[in-house]
Amino acid sequence: MLLSVEGLNTHYGRAHILQDMALTIAAGEVRVLLGRNGAGKSTTMKSIIGLVRPSAGRIAFDGVEIAGEEPHRIARRGLGYVPEDRRVFADLTVMENLEVGRQAARGGMRPWTPERLFELFPNLGRMRDRPGERMSGGEQQMLTIARTLMGNPRLVLLDEPSEGLAPVIVEQMANAILALKSEGLTILLAEQNLHFAGGVADSATVVEKGRVVWTGTMKALRADEAARTKYLAV
Amino acid sequence: MSVLVVQGLSKSFGGVQAVGDVSFAVSPGEMLALIGPNGAGKSTCFNMVGGQLNPDKGSVLLEGKPITGFSPRAISRAGVGRTFQITATFGSMTVRDNVQMALLSHHREIWQFWRPVAGRHLAEADALLAQVGLEAQADRATGVLAYGDLKRLELAIAMANRPRLLLMDEPTAGMAPVERVGLMKLTRRLATERGVAVLFTEHDMDVVFDVSDRILVLNRGVLIAEGDGDSIRANPAVREIYLGTGATSGGH
Amino acid sequence: MDSILPQLLTGLAGASSLFLVASGLTIIFGVTRIVNFSHGSLMMLGAYIGWSIMTRLPREPEWFVLGVIATALLTALIGVVLEVVVLRRVYRAPELFQLLATFGVVLVLQDVTLWLWGPVELPLPRGRWLRQFVDIAGSRFPLYDLILIAIGPMVLGLLWLLMSRTRWGTLVRAATLDREMVAALxxxxxxxxxxxxxxxxxxxxxxxxxxLPNSSANLNIDLTVITDAFVVVVVGGLGSLTGAFVASLLIGVLQAFGIVLVPKITLVLVFLVMAVVLVFRPNGLLGRPQTDAREATVAAPVIRAAPPELRALGVAALLLAVAAPFIVGEYYLTVLTDACVAILFAVSLHFMMGPGGMASFGHAAWFGIGAYAAGLAMQWIGAPMPVGLLAAPIVAGVVAALFGWFVVRLSGVYLSMLTLAFAQIVWAVCFQWVDVTGGDNGLLGLVRPEWAHDARVFYWLALALSVGGALLLRRMLYAPYGYALRAARDSAARARSIGLDVQSLRIVAIVIAGAACGLSGALFSYGKGSIFPTYITISHSVEALLMVLLGGLQTVAGPIIGALVYTGLADILVRSTDLWRLVLGAVIVLLVVAFPEGIAGAARRLWLRGREA
Structure with a gap:
């Protein structure tokens, strides 16, 4: 397993957000975290990348325990994080945004360069010197993903990449994720858009109130009418 | 008669036209959805109706009276309620306090310095909370509410002002699919019961096609289509610039 | 006419010095979001360290350059120590607590400098090259000033290259926008x-x-420089280097000409320019609207009525306070009277700062205005104390209304900076307008009427007015107005959308706070019998901030507890040690690190533990 999370507990103040959260991802897998807002999807991701300090639990990345480490150390181990709500650096140009994300290449992987990223996101290549604040929502979302890829991560945490985007842009996003998957990238995706998730993910973990309530392959989820009705109301 | 009439609304930023010559109207009890790609001018349109932005050209009429260029406060006074894309409630108050605050403002009782707030307009506040199903949470801090509940609280706050028009900017953003439809069904009920016109922007096509009576499609600041769900779905231009194949949006 | 060019060149030389300080302040603010009050102290240390190094070196230019570089490096090292020991621990604390911590550092460094170098000004013996002149358009101009003029743009250029052409600079600019995201990358x-x-x-x-070559190392550099640097940074726009440069030129030249043209009101002139700039460009010349630094923010807790136990405690404390004159001696009665004044001083600041959400760095302005209103009323029309005590809040309130109209549109740090600027104007007027205010000598002979002559009677009067005032303000906070004010603070957009007039609510809060504070100033003056410009110093304003923040913003009891703790602490410190600034500063820093929500806030949290659903 590339990432395995066990018994993860996270508190905000007195609120117990994650309660014995658990999940695993094998190398090359795309897993989606499903669940309603406030179920703990974002908190799971923030706990993994270290932006939120878990109060208990184990997070092993490539066999190394990383729970409680500082975010920049975790990121340097090859974990990329793309936050929800598109946090591009508004004053910085596309190229500068990419520069902030740049980390040394990792052995065994073709390193990402701006040029390679522009093949994946052709729009960005046409606006290299445009500041982040003058880009549309869809372009910003692509830039945040490209910026994270500049760190040559082995695993990317993608927090609700389809949120607030026009359906036609969401389709482009899905295609980009499929392209990354074919490169061998491992992805943990948080989503509420089941249509979108269904098109890209291999497996799913459904969370409710900070606990895992269902886990299995995407195929199994499609077959499990009862689970979908109960947890996802679709 | 239409509650809201917008005529020839235009706005440019630094020479770039964000909204050009947009006109539409909303009737009492009607739910009108405004959709379009990111950056199409939906928010700009919305903010010109809500008073956050001043239009360069055009007029906004509320029940026949011009409110063009009024401040957000004056527009609220004129009978427009609104909810925000990112929820905005009064965090240092309880759920009930939030609604009481809106009621005090509605009854023009803000500039009072002596009699405490506690206990004022209680029945009315609780009735509003009951309507959105929050009566059990009245004494909780807003900070500990679930996201969906916050959205419903915003709705209760907006309704406290007895608005004629409700503006909802991406009302279901960040909510789970099941909550989305629930919130909009609730809005639908309130709109019908009270004859309130609702104008909302939205990216979730399930919600848009489920609850709206009519849909406007904006692209690059211009209205390119208007009609009911079926005609919008069938419109090739809308498919091209906005809806796509429907593969990731539930087949719409 | 022939004085214009030399004056201009002097101004430009001054601008360079200003820019050096302001650029550091603005870069630090950009990334850490900390308004570093101790930045002036760092410059002061630079002057002293430079003196120590350069008096030991030969007086040739090359040695001067070497000495300057060594000084800059040493000060940078001190900065590192400061960051690691203090600031790193408060990055997650609220903005105002950070400010307080850096003010604690100011106090500590003041005493450390005094202890190391002594109280005497230290001039640098100038080598011959430093005394050379250059002929420009017929007038002789100091060579060193010309060098200074060149250094400003040079430093700007280097900083610009550093920020825009290096990876470090890109990372710094990114961190200015979203430091959490930078870490995650x-x-x-x-x-x-x-x-x-x-x-x-x-x-x-x-x-x-x-x-050093133009002025000696002295102990006043820290607060003088920080005020100037604040002005420059705010006029230029927080976080903007180019803005800081333009503003330095503007302020530097203005100061140089002001000293010739209107020597008495130079300071007023500078602050007026700042006020005018901010009215037209609320974010400074080249600044942009401030966004949050994107840290997980904790919402303000829900304000609920105080628990009955606390009310009982309050009543008991009040009864004890009423009985105090029969228990304590004369000295402590004075301290207690001061404490009453402090309570009103702190409670009034809390009113605009807590529920109003407008932090003031210059609350002493209203204190001073109230004091001088009472004093001048006596001097001009022989007004007795009751009239004086009535005039003080009225005058302070009227001035506050005018001031409020100017600042109410500004947000956050800018508003706070303008309150500081305003307090400095009031101070300058009181200090420099000798004919009316008596200047440094103050207004003396403020007499109390026969019936209030006795210290005990006056104490009871002070207690009644202060507790009465505090209760009145508290009452307002639980009335619709107070709720609306809090609503406007919690979410201005939501407040407007339910029809609240946010600006008027805020102006009224400033007026109420100003009036109540004016009363405390008058009360204090009648207690002492005299009025001095020192009532309006930055330190006095910071005292008010300290009281409120020590007590905590979230509770009405907070500022009262803070005022009592602070008055007691200051009294003990001043009497027991010469190094009271050092101890006080260290205590402040420790408190901020230990209780980022204030004493009352921490107590409330412990009290409520497990009770909030």
């Missing part, structure tokens, strides 16, 4: 913050060393 924030602070401190040290 694998950048070590700590190293970044420490290096930024080192750069800022180094620039301050450079400014201090370069100021």
């Amino acid at each position: 694998g950048v070590n924030q700590r190293t970044l913050f420490t290096t930024v602070f080192a750069l800022g401190a180094g620039l301050a040290g450079l400014g201090g060393a370069l100021s």
